[in-house]
Amino acid sequence: MADRTDKHPLNAPGTYYNDNSCIDCDVCREMAPAIFRRDDESGASYVWRQPQSLAELALAREAMENCPTETIGCDG
Numbered sequence: 001m002a003d004r005t006d007k008h009p010l011n012a013p014g015t016y017y018n019d020n021s022c023i024d025c026d027v028c029r030e031m032a033p034a035i036f037r038r039d040d041e042s043g044a045s046y047v048w049r050q051p052q053s054l055a056e057l058a059l060a061r062e063a064m065e066n067c068p069t070e071t072i073g074c075d076g
């Protein structure tokens with residue numbers, strides 16, 4: 001379960017977030033490139049943009065469910 005007290009500092013404000021446990025596996029960025037991006041400095045993914053449509057919400061949820069480290073969280 002993602003830790004909402006340890007969010008990546010670059011997350012776009014909103015429902016979805018990444019904590020700081022990312023191992024840079026690339027799954028979320030492959031699944032939802034419009035939502036997740038890599039921060040080269042921390043070597044980790046963060047929520048670059050919140051999902052805007054039902055299709056993007058489904059992709060964000062899918063990425064969350066497939067993240068091997070449960071880095072992706074959802075407050076909704």
Ligand code: SF4
Nearest residue numbers: 022023025026028067
């Ligand atoms: S799927 Fe999880 S571990 Fe992999 S890059 Fe995304 S946030 Fe990091």
